[in-house]
Amino acid sequence: MASSDIQPGLLRKMTVRRVLECLQQLGPLSRADLTRETGISAPTVSKAVADLLDSGLLEEGAAPDNVLGRPGKRLQLAQDRAQVLGVVLDAGTCDVVAASLDGAIHQEMTTTFATPSRYDNLRQLMSDAVCDMIASSTATTLGIGISMPGLTDENAQRNLFSPNLHAINQQNPAADLFAATGVTAIAMQDARALCMAERLYGNARGLHDFAMLDVSTGLGLGVFSGGELLSGHNGFAGELGHITVDPTGKLCGCGNHGCLETLATDTALAAMISDRLGERLSAEVVIERLHNGELQAPQEVNRVCEYLAIAMASVINLFNPSNLLIHGGFPSISESILPQVIRMTQRRALAPSFERCEIKTAATTKQLAAIAAIVHHLTCAAGPRVSD
Ligand SMILES: [Zn+2]
Numbered sequence: 001m002a003s004s005d006i007q008p009g010l011l012r013k014m015t016v017r018r019v020l021e022c023l024q025q026l027g028p029l030s031r032a033d034l035t036r037e038t039g040i041s042a043p044t045v046s047k048a049v050a051d052l053l054d055s056g057l058l059e060e061g062a063a064p065d066n067v068l069g070r071p072g073k074r075l076q077l078a079q080d081r082a083q084v085l086g087v088v089l090d091a092g093t094c095d096v097v098a099a100s101l102d103g104a105i106h107q108e109m110t111t112t113f114a115t116p117s118r119y120d121n122l123r124q125l126m127s128d129a130v131c132d133m134i135a136s137s138t139a140t141t142l143g144i145g146i147s148m149p150g151l152t153d154e155n156a157q158r159n160l161f162s163p164n165l166h167a168i169n170q171q172n173p174a175a176d177l178f179a180a181t182g183v184t185a186i187a188m189q190d191a192r193a194l195c196m197a198e199r200l201y202g203n204a205r206g207l208h209d210f211a212m213l214d215v216s217t218g219l220g221l222g223v224f225s226g227g228e229l230l231s232g233h234n235g236f237a238g239e240l241g242h243i244t245v246d247p248t249g250k251l252c253g254c255g256n257h258g259c260l261e262t263l264a265t266d267t268a269l270a271a272m273i274s275d276r277l278g279e280r281l282s283a284e285v286v287i288e289r290l291h292n293g294e295l296q297a298p299q300e301v302n303r304v305c306e307y308l309a310i311a312m313a314s315v316i317n318l319f320n321p322s323n324l325l326i327h328g329g330f331p332s333i334s335e336s337i338l339p340q341v342i343r344m345t346q347r348r349a350l351a352p353s354f355e356r357c358e359i360k361t362a363a364t365t366k367q368l369a370a371i372a373a374i375v376h377h378l379t380c381a382a383g384p385r386v387s388d
Contacts, residue, residue, distance in 0.1 A: 013383030015040055015048040020057065020382050023077055024200060024375075027102075028061060030072035049075060056082040056140055057101060057378065077101035083139040084378070085183075086370030087126055089148040089173065090190070091115060091164045091217050091267075092282065094122070096129040098137065099371045103201045109133055110367070119167045126173065127180040134181060145374030146173050146187035147194070147366050149218060154235045157187055163242070163253030164218045164267075188373040190214065190366060191238060192229060194327055195222025197372035202363035203325055211321040212362060213240075213311060215328035216283070218253070219261035223319050240311060241265075264307035266329045272300040287329035301333065309344030316349045316357050327362035 015038075022037050023029060031049060035042045052058040052075075059081060061074040079100040086105075088095040098109045111129045116122045134141045150162025150169075157175060159168045174185040188196070195212045198204040204212070208227040214220035219241030223230040230237050241261030242254050249258025250271075262268055266283035273295070274281050281289075289295035308330065315324060331338045342359050349357075364372075 010384070012044075012047060012051070014386050015044050015383070016051050017379065017383035018386050019045060019048045020052060020379055021385075023058070023075065024102075024379070025206070028074040028076040030074055032072055034075070052382070055382070056142055057382070078139075078142075079104070081139055082142050083137060084142055084371055084374045085130055085133055085144045086367055086374065087130065087144060087146045087173070087177070088190075088366045088370050089115070089122070089126070089146060089165065089168060090366065091149070094126065095367055095370075096126060096133060097367045097371065098133050099368075101142070101375065103197075103368060103371055103375065105367060105371065109136070115165065115167070117167055119171050122167055123171075123173070123176050127177060130177055130181055134183065141181075141183050143374040143378055144174075144177050144181070144183055144185040145193070145370040145372065145377070146177070146185060147190045147370040147373060148173065148187055149190050149220070151236045151239070152187060152189040154188060154231075159187070161254075163255075166253075184374075184377070186374055186377040188369075188376075189220075189235070190369060191220025191222045192231075192235075193369035193373040194220070194362070194364065194366065195224060195229060196376050197364040197368040198325055198362055199224060200372050200375065201368055203360060204323060207323055209319075209321055210323040210325065211315045211319050212325045212327060213315060214362075215265045215308060215311075215326065215330055216366075217265065217267055219265050219311060221315060223315075223321070225319065240314065243314075245307065245310065260307065260311055264304060264311050268307075269297075269300055269304045269330065272303065273297050276300070283329060287333060290333045301337070304330065305337070305341050305344060309341050309348055312341065312345040312359065313348035313354075316345070316353045320353050321357055324357055324359045325362040326359070327364075331361045 018038050035045045058075050059078045061076050083098050086097045093112050094115050096111045098106045113125050149165050151160045153160055158172045162168050174187040177185040191214045194214055198212050204210045210224050212222045221238040221240045242259045244258050245260045246258030250262045252259035252262050270281055270283040270286040273286055346354050
């Protein structure tokens with residue numbers, strides 16, 4: 001379709017989206033920079049910038065003082081006058097965080113609480129924390145992102161089944177937060193949100209084909225293929241954690257036995273070590289003690305390495321990613337652990353696919369994943385994307 005066939009309103013929205021994405025990828029820019037980077041005419045860019053300033057997504061900063069001539073003011077994603085909130089729902093603990101539109105988390109405002117077993121209590125705690133955060137800031141809250149585990153119908157915004165957090169089964173935390181605050185709230189399945197965060201803020205910036213394996217609580221997988229986040233028919237794609245690898249193995253939170261996530265995650269490692277010691281230790285405590293050398297568990301660590309390598313080789317064989325990012329505490333046990341898992345992965349993956357895939361740790365967190373979920377939503381709401 002030629003641009004002249006597109007309605008002017010639609011074209012303006014597409015330009016708004018393009019300008020927003022440009023600032024997300026490149027950081028603060030002047031109007032002249034934006035015109036050059038987007039290849040769109042200066043008047044059209046100026047109108048889009050005006051729309052974005054009105055919506056609160058952008059702010060005008062000072063002009064750089066090291067440029068000759070009359071440099072234009074720099075445009076940046078809102079840092080002072082607007083904020084977004086992120087809510088991480090997880091087994092163990094939940095977090096509520098505030099961030100500027102460029103993804104910088106306001107660490108001093110972070111709230112963490114133990115995850116209650118009943119949804120009523122969880123809804124109350126997250127609503128109270130979010131309302132406090134909105135009330136205590138002078139910035140306008142533009143939206144709330146929620147990262148939550150399990151199968152999530154992102155169209156209906158309802159969690160259908162969460163093997164590791166049954167309290168949220170059939171619940172709609174985004175609707176509940178909207179009812180409590182009147183602020184737009186959007187929920188994403190945690191691995192998909194983490195994948196989005198890596199692309200916006202982490203080690204997958206600018207990548208079109210990559211995979212992110214989350215091995216912290218459950219085993220989650222997010223895949224970008226051809227620049228699009230793989231969703232499947234209902235948004236449930238990527239549940240690698242519930243593939244059976246040991247038919248007579250341990251009972252999984254999903255009701256099956258011997259799922260990959262009962263063998264290849266931080267939680268699985270903590271459970272194996274806890275069983276041997278006869279003492280319940282959390283994944284965080286186990287990882288920290290192994291890292292400090294206070295705990296020795298070579299057999300359990302090796303068993304998790306083997307299954308993690310099976311998970312990684314499966315992802316490499318299935319999706320041919322250019323990069324595979326690993327999120328979780330496991331790689332922080334020691335400097336040698338990731339290279340060890342990579343060697344094991346090499347033995348199990350198809351050589352051409354393995355050789356073309358770079359494996360590294362993820363740079364973002366579930367907190368940033370929740371922020372990425374709402375930033376992505378606001379970006380999509382700004383206008384349709386201009387296809388390459
Ligand atoms: Zn399972």
